[in-house]
Amino acid sequence: MIKRGYWRNACHLLANSLGGDGDRYENLATCSRTANSYAIDKRGPDYPGRNMDYWEKKVVKAVQGGQIVSYSVVPKYSGSGVVPIGFEMNAVGFDPATGAMTPIATNEFVPNVMYSLHDGAWHNMGYSSPSGLVY
Incomplete structure (x- = not known):
């Protein structure tokens, strides 16, 4: 049995590390x-790109x-879906000492x-998953 939270999370839009x-509810999304952070269940591969945690750490550092x-x-x-297909992240830093603007994350x-351990493929949670698919 896989523990709750191993595969699905309630993502903070404003990360806890940033005061979120x-x-x-208005700060959470399925x-x-x-997509949120690192994989807990190591039977699957790592996320195929930069996840929310990656960008949040850059903001915290700034x-x-x-x-x-x-x-x-x-x-x-997507359409009338209630689960996001993804998250658009934007961040720009301003250094008050120098007046410099620094892009951190742009679109x-x-x-x-x-x-899915069942079929060995990545599936977007914001789209309907095939019937009977086991994650």
């Missing part, structure tokens, strides 16, 4: 564990370095995909 509240950061994460949906799209 995990008890506020996402795959690997903030800790004294930058003021304009940051947004927008869930993207970075993080697909909301989950790996």
